[in-house]
Each structure stands twice: as C-alpha cells, then as structure tokens.
Amino acid sequence: MDDTPIEITAHPGLSGIDPAGWDACACPEAADGRPVDPFTTYRFLKALEDSGSVGTGTGWQPRYVTATVDGQMIAAAPLYAKGHSQGEYIFDHNWAHAYENAGGRYYPKLQIAVPFTPATGRRFLTRPGYEATGMSALVQGAVQIAADNEISSLHATFCTEAEALAGKEMGLLHRVGQQFHWVNDGYADFDGFLASLSSRKRKNIRKERTTAQGFGGDIISLTGSQIQPEHWDAFWRFYQDTGNRKWGTPYLTRQFFDCAQETLRDDMLLVLAMRDGRAVAGALNFIGRDTLYGRYWGCTEHHACLHFELCYYQAIDYAIAHGMKRVEAGAQGEHKLARGYLPVATHSLHWFGDPGFRDAVAHYLRAEREAIDHEIEVLTSYGPFRKIHQEEQQ
Incomplete structure (x- = not known):
C-alpha cells in the first residue's frame, strides 16, 4: 500500500x-x-x-x-x-x-x-x-x-x-x-463420536440421552422460516429465567428476538423441548460457516439431563449432520469435559x-x-x- x-x-x-x-x-x-x-x-x-x-x-x-x-x-x-x-x-x-x-x-x-x-x-x-x-x-x-x-x-x-x-x-x-469446544473428527454420526470415548463415558452419555429424551415430550430443531414468533415468546421466558439467575438482569431485550426473526433467523438454530403442545425448555445456537455456537439456554420445567441434551448433544448431532468442524459451547463449565468438549x-x-x-x-x-x-x-x-x-x- x-x-x-x-x-x-x-x-x-x-x-x-x-x-x-x-x-x-x-x-x-x-x-x-x-x-x-x-x-x-x-x-x-x-x-x-x-x-x-x-x-x-x-x-x-x-x-x-x-x-x-x-x-x-x-x-x-x-x-x-x-x-x-x-x-x-x-x-x-x-x-x-x-x-x-x-x-x-x-x-x-x-x-x-x-x-x-x-x-x-x-x-x-x-x-x-x-x-x-x-x-x-x-x-x-x-x-x-x-x-x-x-x-x-x-x-x-x-x-x-x-x-x-x-x-x-x-x-x-x-x-x-x-473455553470448552467439541471438535468433529470426521464422525459419520453420533455413534461414531461415542465410539471414540472411553467405555464409561460412552455409557454415561447414552444414559443421559435416554433420560433426557424420556422427559415426556418431543425435541424439535428449528431454523430459518421454521422459527415463528410464538417460539420466540417461549424462548424469551427461558432467557429471562436464566438471565435473572445468572446476571440479575437479562442482557438482551425482548425486541432483540423480534429483530432476530427479521434479519438473523437463517443464522440461528433453536432447539426446543415440547410437552403437551408447549415449549418447556430451549437452547439457542448461532450457525457459522463451519462452527455451531451455543449461546443461550433456559427452561420453565426441570427435567433430568435435558440441559445436556438440548445444549450439548443436539448441537453435536447438528454439527455432524451438516459437516461442521466444531461446536463452541460458550463460557466456562468444566462439566462439558465429560461430554466430549475439550479445553x-x-x-x-x-x-x-x-x-x-x-x-x-x-x-x-x-x-x-x-x-x-x-x-x-x-x-x-x-x-x-x-x-x-x-x-x-x-
């Protein structure tokens, strides 16, 4: 220059x-x-x-x-x-x-x-x-x-x-x-990832997934136009609960999710646990070119292991299915180590x-x-x- x-x-x-x-x-x-x-x-x-x-x-x-x-x-x-x-x-x-x-x-x-x-x-x-x-x-x-x-x-x-x-x-x-990130080592599916783990960790993850998926409802993954305003209404409730407990006041306003619906929906993956026709827990991820970024989680009902399923295992499933190289699971959390996320x-x-x-x-x-x-x-x-x-x- x-x-x-x-x-x-x-x-x-x-x-x-x-x-x-x-x-x-x-x-x-x-x-x-x-x-x-x-x-x-x-x-x-x-x-x-x-x-x-x-x-x-x-x-x-x-x-x-x-x-x-x-x-x-x-x-x-x-x-x-x-x-x-x-x-x-x-x-x-x-x-x-x-x-x-x-x-x-x-x-x-x-x-x-x-x-x-x-x-x-x-x-x-x-x-x-x-x-x-x-x-x-x-x-x-x-x-x-x-x-x-x-x-x-x-x-x-x-x-x-x-x-x-x-x-x-x-x-x-x-x-x-x-931080703790999960890295895709060319796995064909989630079972391929599990095969790379020690026997004890593999059994524990399978047990957690079975427990979580038995919460009494269905887990759905939404992105793009699949995400509707009512989904943001539900997620806002989850986000408020988590924000109040972690930070005292939620950082994002309700209006952010309305803006997201307009301009960011193709950049997001929303995973929801649905029971009796309503969302009871959810995790929001952002989609990069080769990385899935886990950002927010919340719930209105507590179900054993559902947090691990929605935040970590569903993210791994998505990354493998879409050929993504890694999942960044956000800040802190040594509990992520046992679930395949390394420092x-x-x-x-x-x-x-x-x-x-x-x-x-x-x-x-x-x-x-x-x-x-x-x-x-x-x-x-x-x-x-x-x-x-x-x-x-x-």
Missing part, C-alpha cells in the same frame, strides 16, 4: 455506516456462502442496537471505528464505551478494583467486542488485502481515542490467536483464557494508559498464562476420549 492517508472515524451508531462497506470488512467470505460467524456482521450488531440491548442506559455505548482510504472502508471494529464490566466473559473486575483503589477512574473503558458473546472471531475487521494495514490503523486509532479522552484502558476480547499475536507485536498485552485457549488484547498499571497487569498475565496452560494440559489428559484416540488427535 502507498502513503495514501487513512482516515479514522468513530461512529455513535451503525446507521451512519454503509452496511455493504462494513460487511466487506466483517465477512467478505459471505459473498460465496455463510460468514465464518454472524456476530460481527452488520445485521447482528444492528439487531443489538435497534433492540436497545446496547446503547443509552446499558453500559454499552457504541463507538464503532472505521478506517477509510479514498472513501473506501478498509477496516472496522465494533468498539464500545463501557460503564461496567458486565457481559464480557473475560473478567477484569480485579483490575478495576485495583485501579480505583489506587485513586484512578477505570470506567468508562473502551471495548472492542461483540456484546454478550463469548465466541472467538475476528475483532479487527479488514477488507481482503488490508489485513496488516487495517489492523494497525484500528489499533492506533482506538488507542488515540482512549488517550485523547483520558480513558483508562482499551480491551479487545475473544479475538483470534492471529490477531492476539499481531497485537502483541504492536505493544498490546496478550491475555489467554479457556482450548481463548485470546484478548489490552492497553492501559498508566505505565505503572500496565506493568503490574503484564506481570499478572504472565503468571495467569502459565496457570491456564497447565490447566488446559491437565484437563485434556482427563478428557473422555480413549487414550489411543487422544494420541491420534495430538
């Missing part, structure tokens, strides 16, 4: 950004099919904004950043000014407490992220051919915005490993976390304006990474797979 100047702009909303230009950076691969993941597409982020799930009063204030050259958008990032640390799933509460105990003001901070979505994907969205230039421009622009406004910090969460390594070269701090590293990047605080966090992250690397190694060794299968995977 020549020395043509790059213009960096912060936007208070997506309405001022060309949808085609954004998606040319966020999901250029969608020109010949499904995007790698739907979470940074214009339609997903716009649904969050239009539904009031982000914006005034939510603690997620949009400040989307774009980089343009001669009027063409070459890069973009979903940037938010955050008034708290909720809905991020990579936790910095201890950093906030330490910063404020030392007399500083941690919030607002800047966050490059997909709100309420602990799924790995590109956060520095670049048009093909501008990968290095675009990311560099976005990082410099976001850091400059933070510095000019005396904002304590900038964070990019659930970025790809490649982005994390590139960001580290630019001087950002690299943090490693952990993998997640990545984030961090910048702090205060040099002393930056050095303290850097020291903490070195120790944290050693602990997480060790934990992933240990947990993997305790996985449910037959030893010969584990050796073949390594």
